[in-house]
Amino acid sequence: MPDDVAEEKVKALLALGAQVERVRPASIVDKKQFVNLARERATDFGSTPDPTHPSETHRAHLIPTASSSMVVTTTADDALEDNALMSPREEREFALKPRGFFADQFENRSNYHAHYDGTGPEIWRQTSGGIDAFISGAGTGGTLAGTGQYLKSKKKDLIVAMSDPEGSGLYNKVKHGVMFDRKEAEGTKRRHQVDTVVEGIGINRLTHNFELALPIIDDAFRVSDAEAVAMSRYLVRNDGLFLGSSSACNVVACIKLAKKMGWSNGQRLVTILCDSGTRHYSKFWNDDYLAKADIPVDTSIIDRLLAEPSSA
Numbered sequence: 001m002p003d004d005v006a007e008e009k010v011k012a013l014l015a016l017g018a019q020v021e022r023v024r025p026a027s028i029v030d031k032k033q034f035v036n037l038a039r040e041r042a043t044d045f046g047s048t049p050d051p052t053h054p055s056e057t058h059r060a061h062l063i064p065t066a067s068s069s070m071v072v073t074t075t076a077d078d079a080l081e082d083n084a085l086m087s088p089r090e091e092r093e094f095a096l097k098p099r100g101f102f103a104d105q106f107e108n109r110s111n112y113h114a115h116y117d118g119t120g121p122e123i124w125r126q127t128s129g130g131i132d133a134f135i136s137g138a139g140t141g142g143t144l145a146g147t148g149q150y151l152k153s154k155k156k157d158l159i160v161a162m163s164d165p166e167g168s169g170l171y172n173k174v175k176h177g178v179m180f181d182r183k184e185a186e187g188t189k190r191r192h193q194v195d196t197v198v199e200g201i202g203i204n205r206l207t208h209n210f211e212l213a214l215p216i217i218d219d220a221f222r223v224s225d226a227e228a229v230a231m232s233r234y235l236v237r238n239d240g241l242f243l244g245s246s247s248a249c250n251v252v253a254c255i256k257l258a259k260k261m262g263w264s265n266g267q268r269l270v271t272i273l274c275d276s277g278t279r280h281y282s283k284f285w286n287d288d289y290l291a292k293a294d295i296p297v298d299t300s301i302i303d304r305l306l307a308e309p310s311s312a
Contacts, residue, residue: 005199007282042102106207111142112149119143120150123270132267133159135253137201137246138170141210143272148216159261162213162220163253163271165228165245168202170210174220179206197225197284197295200246200275219260221253228252229290230301232277237299244275245284255305262310 001010003022013020023037105111123131134151136144148160164171169179196202203210231248235241243251250271258269283289287297 006280006284008279012279039102039104105142106140106209109208109212111140111209112146112212115143115146116150117146119272120147123147124151124154127268127270129154130268131155131158131270132263133161133254133257133261133269135161135163135250135257135269135271137163137165137249137253137274138210138213139201139203139246141207141213143274144217145209145213147272148213152216159218159257160213160216161253161257162217163201163223163249164220165196165198165202165223165249166225167196167204169204170202171220171222173206174214174217179204197290197293198223198228198245198249199280199284200244201249219257221256223249223252223256225293225295226298227301227305229284229295229297230299232284233297234299234302236277241273242277243273244277244280246275247273250274252302252305255302259305259308259310264310 001013001020001022003024010020010022021037021041123134131151134148136147138144144160144162151158152160162170162174164174173179228245228248231252232243232245235243235248235251250273254269254271258264258267261267263269277285290297
């Protein structure tokens with residue numbers, strides 16, 4: 001995992017029995033980049049010594065997948081056989097043998113298809129087709145691409161918009177065609193990847209899944225840390241929604257889109273509330289941390305945003 005994410009995310013995995021390797025985020029071409037390391041660990045996992053028989057080393061089988069970079073390893077010869085019958089003893093032995101899986105969610109097109117086949121149709125059903133805009137942030141890009149493509153296929157004039165935190169290059173890619181943000185200048189960043197307290201969305205490279213979204217994105221909105229923090233506090237106070245940073249960004253972008261379009265007559269905007277505040281106690285919901293980072297906690301920011309006149 002990147003070493004700059006909130007501690008809660010690491011502790012949750014440790015509590016589930018995982019071994020967590022924290023690495024400094026780096027360029028995707030760097031061999032020490034965490035995505036590359038994850039792929040390497042999955043490949044190596046099946047070739048580790050058997051803990052019950054240290055002298056024996058399992059050999060990994062690489063299972064072909066739709067994504068050239070996704071890795072699945074297993075140590076059992078019969079794992080590749082459909083409907084394989086195993087005795088209780090064989091099942092126990094199989095369960096103890098190491099397997100590795102690297103989903104490669106940034107590049108794997110299954111990410112896109114999961115949202116095209118699942119999230120998009122779910123939203124269309126639940127709104128009975130009465131939807132005017134879909135707004136989402138982009139980390140891997142799969143949610144925005146898959147959901148947006150499906151909804152556009154059902155309603156061509158539907159608006160697909162992206163929310164993007166400070167320091168991410170995706171906003172500039174959509175608005176100006178260039179993956180660069182001036183806040184990415186060396187020596188000015190609060191985080192290794194993007195200059196923001198927001199986690200889960202925002203990135204500075206083009207993933208395969210995000211490339212699938214580019215043709216259907218109609219607009220993009222930059223969301224500041226102060227706006228995201230203010231929205232999270234506003235929502236917990238007024239709506240009882242205890243949300244994380246990427247969800248707060250999405251809601252801010254909804255307001256900005258509605259203001260830009262001049263919508264005030266029952267138009268329906270749909271977004272994704274994709275993270276809970278319980279995963280952000282140490283940073284996004286930590287007022288001391290925010291104060292040290294010079295990020296204000298001021299819900300009047302949202303009051304003013306809501307009171308602004310529409311630009312349309």
